[in-house]
Amino acid sequence: MKRTVRLFAVVACALFAFVFMGAEKPKGEPIRAKIGVISIITGQGAAYGEAITNGIKLARDEVNAKGEVLIDLKVEDSSGKQEQALAAAQKLINSEKVVAIIGPTLSNEMFAAGPEANASGVPIMGTSTTAKGIPQIGKFVFRNALPESQAIPASVGQAVKKYNIRKVALLYGNDDAFTKSGFDTMKEVAGTLKLEILTIQEFQKGQADYKAQLTKIASLKPDAVLCSALYNEGGVILAQARKMGLKVPFVGGNGFNSPKVIEIAKDAAEGLIVATPWFGEKSDPKVMAFVAKYEKAYGKKPDQFAAQAYDAFYIMTNALKAAGTADRAKLRDALAATKNFQGVLGNFSFDAERDVVMAPNVLIVKDGKFTIFN
Amino acid sequence: MFLEQLINGITLGSIYAIVALGYTLVFGVLDIINMAHGEIFMFGAFASLLIVSKAGAPLPVAFLGAIVVTAAMGLLLERFALRPLRSRPGASHLASLISTIGVSILLENVAHKIFGSGNHLFETPFAEISFTIGPVTVYLVQVVILLISLFLMVGLSLWLSRTRAGKALRATAENLETAGLLGVDTNRMITATVVIASAMGGVAGVLVGMAFNYINNQIGLSMGLKGLAIIIFGGMGSVYGAMAGGLILGLSETFVVAYGSSGYRDAIAFVAIIVILLIRPQGLFGQAPAEARR
Numbered sequence: 049m050k051r052t053v054r055l056f057a058v059v060a061c062a063l064f065a066f067v068f069m070g071a072e073k074p075k076g077e078p079i080r081a082k083i084g085v086i087s088i089i090t091g092q093g094a095a096y097g098e099a100i101t102n103g104i105k106l107a108r109d110e111v112n113a114k115g116e117v118l119i120d121l122k123v124e125d126s127s128g129k130q131e132q133a134l135a136a137a138q139k140l141i142n143s144e145k146v147v148a149i150i151g152p153t154l155s156n157e158m159f160a161a162g163p164e165a166n167a168s169g170v171p172i173m174g175t176s177t178t179a180k181g182i183p184q185i186g187k188f189v190f191r192n193a194l195p196e197s198q199a200i201p202a203s204v205g206q207a208v209k210k211y212n213i214r215k216v217a218l219l220y221g222n223d224d225a226f227t228k229s230g231f232d233t234m235k236e237v238a239g240t241l242k243l244e245i246l247t248i249q250e251f252q253k254g255q256a257d258y259k260a261q262l263t264k265i266a267s268l269k270p271d272a273v274l275c276s277a278l279y280n281e282g283g284v285i286l287a288q289a290r291k292m293g294l295k296v297p298f299v300g301g302n303g304f305n306s307p308k309v310i311e312i313a314k315d316a317a318e319g320l321i322v323a324t325p326w327f328g329e330k331s332d333p334k335v336m337a338f339v340a341k342y343e344k345a346y347g348k349k350p351d352q353f354a355a356q357a358y359d360a361f362y363i364m365t366n367a368l369k370a371a372g373t374a375d376r377a378k379l380r381d382a383l384a385a386t387k388n389f390q391g392v393l394g395n396f397s398f399d400a401e402r403d404v405v406m407a408p409n410v411l412i413v414k415d416g417k418f419t420i421f422n
Numbered sequence: 423m424f425l426e427q428l429i430n431g432i433t434l435g436s437i438y439a440i441v442a443l444g445y446t447l448v449f450g451v452l453d454i455i456n457m458a459h460g461e462i463f464m465f466g467a468f469a470s471l472l473i474v475s476k477a478g479a480p481l482p483v484a485f486l487g488a489i490v491v492t493a494a495m496g497l498l499l500e501r502f503a504l505r506p507l508r509s510r511p512g513a514s515h516l517a518s519l520i521s522t523i524g525v526s527i528l529l530e531n532v533a534h535k536i537f538g539s540g541n542h543l544f545e546t547p548f549a550e551i552s553f554t555i556g557p558v559t560v561y562l563v564q565v566v567i568l569l570i571s572l573f574l575m576v577g578l579s580l581w582l583s584r585t586r587a588g589k590a591l592r593a594t595a596e597n598l599e600t601a602g603l604l605g606v607d608t609n610r611m612i613t614a615t616v617v618i619a620s621a622m623g624g625v626a627g628v629l630v631g632m633a634f635n636y637i638n639n640q641i642g643l644s645m646g647l648k649g650l651a652i653i654i655f656g657g658m659g660s661v662y663g664a665m666a667g668g669l670i671l672g673l674s675e676t677f678v679v680a681y682g683s684s685g686y687r688d689a690i691a692f693v694a695i696i697v698i699l700l701i702r703p704q705g706l707f708g709q710a711p712a713e714a715r716r
Contacts, residue, residue, distance in 0.1 A: 090531070092640055094539040222685050250685040256634045256641055259430040260679035260687075267423040280541050284636045287543070291635070293559070312541050312636070 079117045081374035084140030086151035089125035103357030133157035141168045147374045155179030155225035162189045171380045175360040179229035183402040190402045192360045194325040196230040199408045203323035204237045213271040215244045220276035222250040230276030230301035266294040278303035283312025290316035306351040323408040325393045326352040338392045359391035425558045427680040433564045435672020436571035440626040441649035442664035444619040450659030451595040451615045457522040460646020461529035462620045466492040466627030467637040488624035496620025533639035541638045544631035563632045579661045655695045657705030
């Protein structure tokens with residue numbers, strides 16, 4: 049009896065496989081898929097969301113024009129809030145039935161939306177979520193944002209060597225997972241390089257006045273300041289620091305890498321050192337083409353957030369092509385198998401834990417622009 | 423370092439005080455908290471930014487421009503968000519609180535559309551002038567900010583207590599109907615109050631730009647909340663309370679960073695406010711007429 053059941057099952061499986069193979073789309077027919085995007089469209093941090101959605105839309109237009117896959121984008125606003133990011137994820141997963149999600153913008157938000165997508169079996173990829181533990185949320189959670197744990201040792205290490213730094217002050221935003229995790233890494237790196245930490249100062253997002261913290265740092269006379277901030281706050285910090293006479297090198301985290309820092313801080317940005325996956329001045333034809341197209345479409349240079357989002361969309365659609373069908377589980381497996389993808393950020397692979405494998409560039413601001421630091 | 427931090431604190435506190443003065447004036451007369459005040463203040467900052475950095479005009483023009491823009495916004499606010507509610511019998515005075523919240527959300531998003539969400543550099547040669555006293559560098563802007571806030575405080579309290587218009591305003595605050603019967607044009611007085619309060623917000627906007635070099639479309643929210651805390655702390659409707667409260671908050675925030683932990687900056691400042699309110703529930707200068715007259 050048992051044996052007949054098993055035999056029957058095997059036959060049924062074979063039959064089903066046959067039927068499904070037959071149902072597979074013939075070559076030439078494009079794969080149609082809905083991809084959800086969760087980003088900050090309104091409120092504090094909308095500048096990041098704008099860059100990200102711009103990058104994604106540019107990539108979508110290019111991919112759709114080629115015609116192998118046709119992507120329908122569903123963009124949802126998270127306002128930078130965890131609960132709204134979660135609600136957006138639920139809407140995309142259950143009502144819009146998207147095959148995958150790109151976003152959300154902040155690591156904080158990913159810690160809310162990631163588990164939901166993972167539980168529903170929907171691949172979700174953060175393009176700017178660099179905090180520790182993001183891909184560890186679950187096997188459907190990816191990121192193509194270089195984590196600070198890889199970027200910061202590179203920048204701090206090179207700065208210490210060049211300027212013979214011994215004593216440092218640390219300054220970071222304590223209300224954001226992104227800047228907090230950058231700070232943790234900085235502290236760790238300072239420990240391994242045996243740097244003396246003179247003081248640790250904190251600030252909050254959107255603060256206008258950093259003079260109290262900076263006055264304290266200046267009075268302790270550090271050799272350098274390690275600062276974990278996003279560019280919006282970071283630019284202001286630099287300007288106020290230089291104005292009050294704090295002229296030592298600043299080493300920034302990943303969030304500092306944006307032409308906007310220079311736009312905001314002007315001359316005060318000189319000497320800022322960052323490590324970054326994205327460098328827009330590279331002579332790589334792929335990078336130059338992307339910068340030109342982005343500038344033409346949006347009237348400004350792409351920053352790291354735009355570049356990462358742009359690459360993320362290509363990684364997603366390449367995986368979709370490899371999967372051959374708009375199926376969530378198959379897409380996940382194809383995504384996880386991504387190796388040596390050549391994007392505008394350089395050579396990109398996922399490791400076994402769905403985290404980033406790539407080499408960062410260390411840059412310094414010189415004469416009003418980022419140049420390679422050496 | 424102590425002197426430098428003292429100057430930082432006084433500068434921050436003076437700006438808080440001017441923002442709070444705008445709140446306190448409207449509350450003292452109308453018994454409403456104008457939640458849109460912070461956003462009007464932010465528009466004042468942007469108006470002066472455009473005048474200074476885009477048109478390259480000198481600073482006095484920027485002040486004038488900011489005052490004109492914010493005064494006009496105050497006029498519109500009164501005309502469209504407050505007066506229609508006032509003339510309705512039975513409308514709760516919370517209704518105007520809600521309508522001003524609506525205006526504040528509208529203004530914040532309009533600013534986002536026009537100016538974007540990032541920080542804007544506020545550059546004036548005036549903000550670079552500094553002199554050194556002993557080991558301390560003082561920027562002229564910091565002195566000017568303190569002077570302007572003191573001037574506004576004294577001017578406002580003199581205007582309220584010594585002039586005919588001030589008397590009419592106090593009468594309006596005391597009792598709308600009676601003041602009307604006695605020949606005070608109450609609508610005009612109320613409009614004037616909202617316009618003056620908004621113009622003071624405009625002045626505060628320019629000062630913030632000069633002091634911190636940066637403005638964005640969110641400063642209205644953060645500064646507005648501080649201003650709100652200050653008027654409760656200083657005593658609702660009290661001009662001196664707004665000033666004292668502003669300075670205390672600014673100084674305590676700065677010194678928490680200087681000698682304590684910067685992570686608890688806001689927390690400790692607000693705990694201090696709560697403690698003082700527990701001891702003096704009416705606020706620091708709280709024999710305010712707004713409370714006494716009932």
